[in-house]
Amino acid sequence: MSDRVPIRRGATWLVAACAATTLVLAGCSSGTPTGGGGGGGAAAPTDGTLTVGLLGDIGQPPDPDVYYANNGTAIMINAYEGLVQYANNTDTVKIAPRLAEKWEVNPTNDVYTFHLRKGVTFHDGTPFTSAAVDVAFKRRIAVKGGAAYMVEAVKSVTTPDDYTAVITLNKPNTAFLSYLASPFGPKMESPEGLKANAGSDDAQTYLSSHDLGTGPYQLTAAQTGVKYEMTQYDGYWGQKSPFKKIELPVYTDESALELAFDNGTVDTIVAALPSSSLDKYASKDGVANYFLPTLQGALVTVNSSHEFFKNADARVAFLKSIDQATLVNQVLGKRSEVATTMYAKGMIAGGADKQAISYDAGALKAYVAALPPNAPKTLVIGYANGNVNAQSMANLVVANLQTAGITASAQGYDTSTVFGWINDPPSGPDAFIDGNNGPDGGDPYMWGHVFWDASGGINYFGCQSTEVNDLLNQALGTGDTATYVKAGDLYGQTGCFLNLSYNKDWVVAQKWLTGVAESQNVGANELNFSLLGIGE
Amino acid sequence: MTSFLARRFSTAVLILLILSFVIFLLQSVSPGDPARAYVGANASPEMVAAERQRLGLNDPMLERFTRFIGGVFSGDLGRSLRTRQPVTADIATYLPATAELVVVAFLIALALAALYALSGALRWPGASVGRGVLLILATAPPFLLALVGIIVFFGQLGWLPARGVGDFQDPGPFGMQLVDTLLHGQADAFLDALKHLILPAVVLAIAPAVAIGRVFRSSLQGVLGVDYVRTARSKGLSETRVVMHHVVRNAIGPALSMAGLQLGFMFAGVVVVEQIFSWPGIGNYLAASIPVADFPAIAGVTLVLGAIYVLSNVVVDLLQAIADPRIAAE
Numbered sequence: 001m002s003d004r005v006p007i008r009r010g011a012t013w014l015v016a017a018c019a020a021t022t023l024v025l026a027g028c029s030s031g032t033p034t035g036g037g038g039g040g041g042a043a044a045p046t047d048g049t050l051t052v053g054l055l056g057d058i059g060q061p062p063d064p065d066v067y068y069a070n071n072g073t074a075i076m077i078n079a080y081e082g083l084v085q086y087a088n089n090t091d092t093v094k095i096a097p098r099l100a101e102k103w104e105v106n107p108t109n110d111v112y113t114f115h116l117r118k119g120v121t122f123h124d125g126t127p128f129t130s131a132a133v134d135v136a137f138k139r140r141i142a143v144k145g146g147a148a149y150m151v152e153a154v155k156s157v158t159t160p161d162d163y164t165a166v167i168t169l170n171k172p173n174t175a176f177l178s179y180l181a182s183p184f185g186p187k188m189e190s191p192e193g194l195k196a197n198a199g200s201d202d203a204q205t206y207l208s209s210h211d212l213g214t215g216p217y218q219l220t221a222a223q224t225g226v227k228y229e230m231t232q233y234d235g236y237w238g239q240k241s242p243f244k245k246i247e248l249p250v251y252t253d254e255s256a257l258e259l260a261f262d263n264g265t266v267d268t269i270v271a272a273l274p275s276s277s278l279d280k281y282a283s284k285d286g287v288a289n290y291f292l293p294t295l296q297g298a299l300v301t302v303n304s305s306h307e308f309f310k311n312a313d314a315r316v317a318f319l320k321s322i323d324q325a326t327l328v329n330q331v332l333g334k335r336s337e338v339a340t341t342m343y344a345k346g347m348i349a350g351g352a353d354k355q356a357i358s359y360d361a362g363a364l365k366a367y368v369a370a371l372p373p374n375a376p377k378t379l380v381i382g383y384a385n386g387n388v389n390a391q392s393m394a395n396l397v398v399a400n401l402q403t404a405g406i407t408a409s410a411q412g413y414d415t416s417t418v419f420g421w422i423n424d425p426p427s428g429p430d431a432f433i434d435g436n437n438g439p440d441g442g443d444p445y446m447w448g449h450v451f452w453d454a455s456g457g458i459n460y461f462g463c464q465s466t467e468v469n470d471l472l473n474q475a476l477g478t479g480d481t482a483t484y485v486k487a488g489d490l491y492g493q494t495g496c497f498l499n500l501s502y503n504k505d506w507v508v509a510q511k512w513l514t515g516v517a518e519s520q521n522v523g524a525n526e527l528n529f530s531l532l533g534i535g536e
Numbered sequence: 537m538t539s540f541l542a543r544r545f546s547t548a549v550l551i552l553l554i555l556s557f558v559i560f561l562l563q564s565v566s567p568g569d570p571a572r573a574y575v576g577a578n579a580s581p582e583m584v585a586a587e588r589q590r591l592g593l594n595d596p597m598l599e600r601f602t603r604f605i606g607g608v609f610s611g612d613l614g615r616s617l618r619t620r621q622p623v624t625a626d627i628a629t630y631l632p633a634t635a636e637l638v639v640v641a642f643l644i645a646l647a648l649a650a651l652y653a654l655s656g657a658l659r660w661p662g663a664s665v666g667r668g669v670l671l672i673l674a675t676a677p678p679f680l681l682a683l684v685g686i687i688v689f690f691g692q693l694g695w696l697p698a699r700g701v702g703d704f705q706d707p708g709p710f711g712m713q714l715v716d717t718l719l720h721g722q723a724d725a726f727l728d729a730l731k732h733l734i735l736p737a738v739v740l741a742i743a744p745a746v747a748i749g750r751v752f753r754s755s756l757q758g759v760l761g762v763d764y765v766r767t768a769r770s771k772g773l774s775e776t777r778v779v780m781h782h783v784v785r786n787a788i789g790p791a792l793s794m795a796g797l798q799l800g801f802m803f804a805g806v807v808v809v810e811q812i813f814s815w816p817g818i819g820n821y822l823a824a825s826i827p828v829a830d831f832p833a834i835a836g837v838t839l840v841l842g843a844i845y846v847l848s849n850v851v852v853d854l855l856q857a858i859a860d861p862r863i864a865a866e
Contacts, residue, residue, distance in 0.1 A: 057824050061620055068575065146575040146583065204620050224619065225820040226700050249700060250814045252823075255683065256698045259691040265698075385827070416829035420569040422581050457580050 042264025042286070044512040044534045048244035051265065052527075053257050055272035056386075057225045057250050061208035064187040065139055068146035073183040074248065074270065074526040078230060079123075080187035080213030083114050083133070083165075084180050086442060086523040088531070091293035092346050093442030093522060095177045099128065099188055099214065100165075109172035109477065116163040120237045122190035123211060123218045130159035133167070135191040142202050146457075147440065150179035151186055174479035178441035183524045185441070188214055216530035217246055226250055230529070241515075241532045254388075261508065268509035268516075270526060271436075274388040275333045281508050282334075290507040291335055292520045295344040296438035298332065298393065298500040299451070303432070303461040305425035307376050314367060315495025318431065319357045321364035321404060322397060328501045331392045335506040339499040342488030346522070347444045348481060353488045355499055364404040378407045382429035385412040390435030393500075397433065418460060425461040432460055436503050442523055444484040448472045452491045463496035512536070544853055548846040555842045556608070557601060559835045564597045570829045574617040591617070604835065613839070614832035618825055623836035627818060631840070632711030633701065634810065634817030638802050640714070640733055641740035645748060645802075646795065648741060652749030653791070657756035658779065667749075674746040678805065682739045682812040689735060696735050699814040702728035736813040740806060744798035752791035759787040789856065796852030800845035 045051075058072025064080045067073075077085075084103070087096040100114035120128035134157035140148050153173055158166045169176060179185050190212040197206035206212075211219040216236045221229035228248040232240060249266070251257035254274060260266040273281075281287050300322060302315045309315050324338045339345070342353045368377060381397050383390035394410035401408035411429060421428035437458060439446040449472055450456035454464040471487035474480075491497060505525055507516055512535050519531035563570075571588035588594055592603070607614060613623035652670055655663035673681060690698040701713050704725035710716055713729035759765065760783055768778045810819035818837050825833035 059824070059828070060618060066620065144575070144583075144587070149580065149583070201620070208619065208621065221705070223700075223816050225824055226814050226816040251699055252811050252814055253683065253686075256686050256690075256812075259686065260698060263691065263694065414827045414829070416569055416572055416827060417566075419572040419584075423569070455580050455582060 042267075042510055044510070045243075045267070048242060049247055050241075050243040050245070050513075050529065050532065051247045051249065051267045052529075053260055053266035053269045053272065054228075054248050054250045055254060055257055055269070056252060058228070061204065062211070062219060062222060062228070063143070063145075063204055063207035064189065064213070065136075065143040065148070066145040066204065066207075068184055070525070072228075073524060074529075075219060075228060075230065076187070077183055077215070077524050077526055078217040078246070078529050079211040079215045079219050080189070081215050082180050082182075082185050082187050083116075084177060086181050086521040088521045088528070089518045091522065093178075093295070095181050096521075103177075105177070109174050109176075109479065110169040112167045112169075112176060114165045114167070116165065117237065118163055120214050121235045122188075122193060122214050123233055123235075124190045124193040125235070126190050126192045128188060128214050129162040130165040131162075132188045132191050133157050133165040134159070135194065136186050136189050139189065139194060139202055140186050143204060147182070147184040150182070150184070150440075172477035175441070175443035175445045175476055178443035178446060178523075181523055182441040183526070216240065216528070225252075232530075236530065239530055241530050242534055243529060243532065246529050264510070268507060268513055268527075270507050271505040273506065273508060275331060275335055275506075276388065276392075278333045278335065278506070286511050288509050288511045288513065288516070289334075290505070290509065290516045290520075292505040292507060292517060293345070293522050294438065294503055294505050294525050295347070295442055295447075295522050296436050296503040296525065297339055297344060297434075298327075298336065298389070298503060299434040299437055300498040300500055301432045301434070301451075301460050302463065302496045303421075303425055303428050303430050304463040304494075304496055305428075305461060306430050308379060309430060309495075312493070312495045316357060316493075317363045317367035319495055319498045320360040321400060322498060322500070323359050323361070323400070324498075324500055325359070327393050327396055330396065331389055332501055332503070336501040336503045339501050342492055342497075342499060343444050343447045343484070344438060344442070344499075345502040347442060347447060348484060348488075352481065352485050353444075356489065356492045357495075357498060364401075364406075368405045377405065379409075379431070380429040381408060381410050382413050382418070382432040383410065383435070384418060385414055387435040390433045393435065394433045397431075421460045422454065422462050428461055433500075438503075438525075444481075445472055445476045448484065448487055448491070451497060452487075461496070463494060465490060465494055468494075540857055541854070544850045548843075548850055551846055552839065552842055553605070556605065556835065556839055559838055560597055560601045560604070563829075563831050563835075566829065570617050570831045572829070574620075608839065613836035616825070616830055616833040618828055618830040618833060623832050626821060626833065627836055627840055629711070630816060630818040630821045633713075633815060634803070634806055634819060636712035636714060637733065637736055637740065637810070637815060637817060638799070638806060641737040641802060642744070642795075642799055644737055644741035645745040645798065648745035649748035649752055649791070649795075652745065653752035653756050654779075656749075656753045657760060670742065670746050670749070674743045678739055678743070678808050679812055681742065682736070682809060685735045685739055686812075695731075697732050698735075701732050701816060704729060736809050736815055740802055740809045743805075744795075744802055747798055748791055748794050751794040752787065755787040755790045756783060759783050793852055793856060796848050796855075800848040803841050803844045803848075 052074065054071055056071055058075065059069040060067050062072055062075045064076055067076055081099050083098060083100040084095050085098040087094040099117050099120060101117050103112060103114045105112050116130055122128060137151040137154055137157060140151050153169045153171060155168045155170045160166065193212035194203045197203045199205050209222040216233060216238065217230035218233050220231040227250055230246040232244045251260065257269060258273065258277060261269055281289055300319065302309050302318065304315065328336050328338050340355055341348065341351050342355050379401055381394045383394040391412065398408040398410045439450050450458045452459060452464060453469050453472065454462040468487045468491045471483050475483035475487065505520060509516055514533040514535040515531045516527065519528040569584065571584045571591060571593055574587050575583050592600060611624060616623050616626055619626055648670065652667055656667055686698045689696040702725055704713055704717050704722060708716060714726065717726040717729050765778060765782055768782045806817060807819035807823055810817045811823040822834065822837040
């Protein structure tokens with residue numbers, strides 16, 4: 001007989017466990033669904049708060065001279081304003097007024113004169129005048145963020161009066177307006193505020209959780225990795241929305257973000273959900289889907305430093321083996337269309353920059369068949385970790401390579417690793433698929449330079465042509481479209497690059513949210529919250 | 537006891553030095569470029585190279601390691617390349633939230649472990665079912681448990697939030713919402729903070745609860761059969777009194793040791809849980825720093841987590857030495 005004697009309590013084990021974990025405490029403590037309830041088709045908010053779900057943190061401090069990533073541009077373009085912006089609600093690249101009402105460019109493209117809007121105030125209450133332009137440019141240089149290049153060519157800023165700024169460049173630059181219109185372009189910051197909060201780091205500490213802009217919303221809370229909050233600026237010069245507050249909670253998991261949207265906790269999600277969720281929301285009641293134009297695309301970059309891709313014939317044969325239509329239809333879906341040009345859609349008028357490489361299922365098979373038996377036939381196709389669409393496309397490309405007699409595999413890489421390849425191209429994969437990437441702005445130079453010039457930033461494997469770089473630099477001074485087209489044609493012949501698709505911003509929103517298309521432009525990839533509204 | 541303490545602390549310092557060196561070794565062979573994190577994804581190679589030089593990333597590894605260790609002793613862990621703030625300031629911001637989560641999870645783990653052990657050792661009704669459920673939950677990876685929790689308690693039932701902390705704008709003093717809301721007399725905010733805490737804390741607590749519970753149960757079973765327990769019963773003491781006064785006190789040692797280890801593990805395991813629940817702690821901070829190779833932040837957090845782990849083990853050793861002086865004498 002056992003010495004142990006059972007202790008018989010009134011409570012069962014499970015009840016005790018519930019008490020111990022306090023799970024029931026919260027479950028029973030509220031009769032109100034935490035999510036706000038409602039599912040797709042949730043009612044419009046009555047407290048003036050719009051909740052925009054973020055997938056992942058914004059990644060860097062929300063300082064306009066530091067921020068150079070993607071997830072936080074909503075904060076940038078709503079807290080700050082530049083002199084110009086891209087026109088909203090159009091798929092063409094067109095510069096539109098913002099803090100400058102009009103401007104002139106001299107014939108040699110090196111003097112830009114801006115006539116500034118009157119009656120604008122910064123969030124600290126001080127008036128916006130032309131003096132702020134030089135202060136903003138100088139801070140950008142001092143802070144040394146990634147987009148400091150946009151003002152490096154500024155020779156001087158003169159201010160004939162409070163509402164005129166004359167910017168003189170070191171050399172002609174037809175992309176300068178695009179720099180200023182970019183979401184990463186120089187934004188106007190309160191000179192008084194910068195001075196008062198300068199500290200020892202040019203106000204970087206202050207601007208990591210506050211803002212000094214002129215935009216429709218003020219940054220009122222910044223909890224890295226958790227949430228950001230913006231509050232409507234009462235003194236804003238332009239249109240105001242019914243949303244007094246914008247909450248931007250950070251979700252790290254797509255399914256949790258979708259759940260939050262489905263139960264009405266989140267009102268809209270901008271360009272964050274994978275294409276695999278398209279079908280779910282296409283048929284969901286109470287939900288509106290928007291597919292808005294951008295300068296972004298899916299891209300293939302080939303590593304010419306690897307043995308298999310040493311010669312252009314192999315690279316071209318590989319790119320020809322990629323069935324763009326299948327990838328776009330099966331993976332990207334409605335949020336993309338097959339790219340037919342070397343530059344982003346709409347950058348070159350009339351699509352004169354036609355991409356020469358087109359699908360040819362037999363090209364790679366024929367190339368491989370002609371190789372010596374002992375030639376290397378193993379390829380690794382890379383994609384960025386966390387990019388579900390790129391991973392799916394890489395898997396499809398790998399499957400296709402197998403049919404061509406190549407031993408292929410797909411592998412994910414962290415972004416820090418991806419950007420390290422330029423220092424050692426052989427350490428990278430044989431080819432890399434970008435699910436979504438694009439230039440800082442809409443000028444063709446900004447596309448050609450970043451993707452084709454080894455010094456551009458996103459030419460991962462450093463495959464470049466001196467002739468192409470010269471043509472791009474030449475076109476930068478003149479703005480000549482034919483030169484840009486020629487540069488594109490020549491780079492296409494290297495076989496190092498394929499423009500796979502034109503991507504759109506897929507915005508999923510509760511149906512009552514209005515003004516979505518009108519609040520977006522090709523450069524921003526985000527919504528101007530002041531132009532949103534509440535419909536019936 | 538003094539020499540025992542000196543031995544334990546010198547070992548702890550040595551372990552942390554080795555840990556720091558391993559981090560630097562890993563960085564030197566890692567293909568990631570920390571300078572890229574500083575200037576942003578689209579910066580030109582020239583700009584990245586200039587920043588690499590300025591940040592001292594081109595210096596030999598030993599030189600950087602010596603500089604780092606020198607900084608540690610003066611309380612300087614460098615500056616985060618991502619947030620551009622001192623790492624010590626970042627850690628001071630995020631650590632309280634992690635501590636709050638881990639402490640609550642630890643308390644839950646202890647409670648569940650006690651139930652696991654007592655229910656099994658004392659054959660409560662339904663004990664095997666409860667243990668089975670806990671074992672099944674403990675075998676699931678934390679991220680899966682977290683996702684299931686979110687789907688059930690947020691998505692389906694709407695009882696608990698899926699992410700973040702409460703809406704309370706914490707003015708301090710501790711940076712822990714539960715404590716600060718109580719100090720400020722904000723009952724609603726306290727309840728809100730508690731609701732945000734429950735899911736991540738339970739997810740974090742399950743595996744340690746089973747680990748501690750199994751050790752405790754085994755220890756209980758051993759003690760229940762010894763002579764002095766029979767003697768206590770024969771004296772007519774109630775079973776509750778026998779268990780609480782004679783069994784538990786004598787069986788708790790191994791469980792205490794395991795609990796100390798699990799506390800350290802919980803600080804390490806908090807990364808995944810914080811990330812999934814967007815909990816504003818150092819785990820989330822670390823998870824955001826890794827993909828962009830923010831090395832100062834990674835090294836700083838690893839050092840702090842390592843120190844917590846080592847310290848918790850030293851405390852356990854100390855408690856055991858107090859309970860059994862023979863350990864200190866060895």
